[in-house]
Amino acid sequence: MHQPNLTDRHALAGSSFWRHAALSFIEARTVADGRSVCYARHSHETFSVGLIDSGSSTYINGRHECRIDAGTLVLMNPGDVHACNPIESQPWAYRMLYVDAGWLANLQAELGLGRSGFRCFTPTLTRDPSLQTGFRRFHAVLIDEYAEHLQKHSAAVEFFGAMHRRLGMEGVAPMSDPKLRRAAEFIADNYQRSLKLEEICSAAGVSPSGLIRSFKKHYGMTPHAYLTNRRVQFARAELRRGMPIAEVALAAGFADQAHLQRAFKQLLAATPGHYRGPRRI
Incomplete structure (x- = not known):
């Protein structure tokens, strides 16, 4: 039986x-072999920060594109369109943290x-040695099944407090x-629900060609990619609650479970079943 107050950990093919x-x-999320984990450009409602543990990959964040190597911390603000992918099937590994923006705002x-x-x-990446060390220390405490809640929560406040002190913040x-x-x-x-280009244009007061461009x-x-991303983010939240995949697919606006499966894997490099983990009973 799943214990709702305990840690929920699940892994598949080098990704957990x-x-x-x-x-x-x-x-x-931990990915031990990033060669099989490929992302289309997408965004999250959460703030994301990740550490490249080994190897190299491409990194896109908005208009910023570069190669990143082991030791690099990548940062994605909520809404930032981004993607990281392998370079010619070269091995690489990384760990990611997805943090509620409201918690960080507080x-x-x-x-x-x-x-x-x-x-x-402000930065989309950093190689700050102290933050690298801090990330590793915090991540170890976070996933430690023997660490108490107080220790984990305190470590989160400590690490993200250090990030705010060491990294630049945007103005208005x-x-x-x-x-x-x-x-x-x-x-x-x-x-x-299903949307037509004409009704989006009518709501915005702009022509179809002007909107697309x-x-x-x-x-x-594109507007369609934005729509799909929004549906996937909703599905992600519902799957996190342990909801049945077929129900989530329809609630998110997808035609069926197979449609959700394709979109979810394309944007988040994981199947809905892998992401949700064991069914809660």
């Missing part, structure tokens, strides 16, 4: 996820960083085009 009911603001307020809401980090975010913002909001509000330039993905 870690979650804990008492630390619902954070999730971890920590930022406690640290005296001002302004309500999550404040984005630039205003985005209101028409594009309306288009994105319309998709976000209606992603669970400008939306991709601003958000890093």
Whole structure:
């Protein structure tokens, strides 16, 4: 029987996820062999930070594209369109942390960083030695099944506090085009049903050609890719709750479970079943 207050760990083919009911603001993923883990460009509602443990990979974050090597910490703010993929089948390994933006926003307020809401980090990567060490130390405590909740939570506050002290933060975010913002909001509000390009354009007050061109330039993905990403992020949250995959697929707006399977694997490099882990009973 699944114990909801205990750690939820599940692995498949060199990739494993870690979650804990008492630390619902954070999730971890470890990939021992990144050659079989490929991502399409996507974004998360969470803040993501990861450490490359070995090898090298490509890294895309917005307009920033480069090669990253062992020891690099990558940072993705909520909404950042990104992807990391192997280089010509060369082996590489990494660990990722996905952190609730609301939890981080509260920590930022406690640290005296001002302004309500999550404040984005400026760098997309860092090789800061102390943060590398801090990440390894925190990750070890986080996944340690014998470590107490107090120790794990305290380690989270310590590590992310250090990140805020050592890395630059963005100032006031630039205003985005209101028409594009309306288009994105319309998709976000209606992603669970089939959408037509014409109705998105009507809601935003922009022509189809203008929307396709400008939306991709601003958000890093087409309106359809943005819609699919939103559906996958909803599915991710529902699967994390242990909901049946077939029910999640329909609730997210996919035609069926197979459609969810393809999109989920393309964006998150994991099947819905692998991500959800053992069925809770």
